[in-house]
């Protein structure tokens with residue numbers, strides 16, 4: 001079993017989209033019993049809320065419908081997950097700072113497998129931002145799955 005936690009700031013825009021996209025790739029490859037996928041935010045502002053309607057609309061445009069409820073990262077996450085993938089450098093810095101000593105999760109930027117850059121926060125922009133985020137996540141998460149399943 002490989003476990004993956006996708007992390008952004010609020011857990012309402014980017015990381016819930018990443019969670020749905022990765023789960024979709026996992027299902028398409030017939031790997032549902034081998035992967036556990038979740039998402040969380042470094043901040044608690046939106047904990048308990050549904051994903052942003054623009055994230056849900058973008059996912060629906062690709063035929064993906066999921067119930068995605070925001071939560072904050074917890075200390076346990078750093079031992080429960082093999083991989084924690086951050087959307088941007090600020091998320092990654094916050095995660096590194098709060099990782100309990102000796103915890104096992106490997107912390108990386110999600111776009112490391114494609115451009116190596118950051119997933120821009122689409123919260124204050126229009127719907128195009130959400131479509132761009134979808135495309136970036138789709139490519140980079142497919143490449144992560146290639147890496148995790150490589151012989």
Ligand code: 4NP
Pocket residue numbers: 008009010011012013014015045046121122123
């Ligand atoms: P996310 O986007 O980190 O991709 O979920 C944001 C959502 C909410 C806020 C910032 C970013 N906010 O400041 O409330």
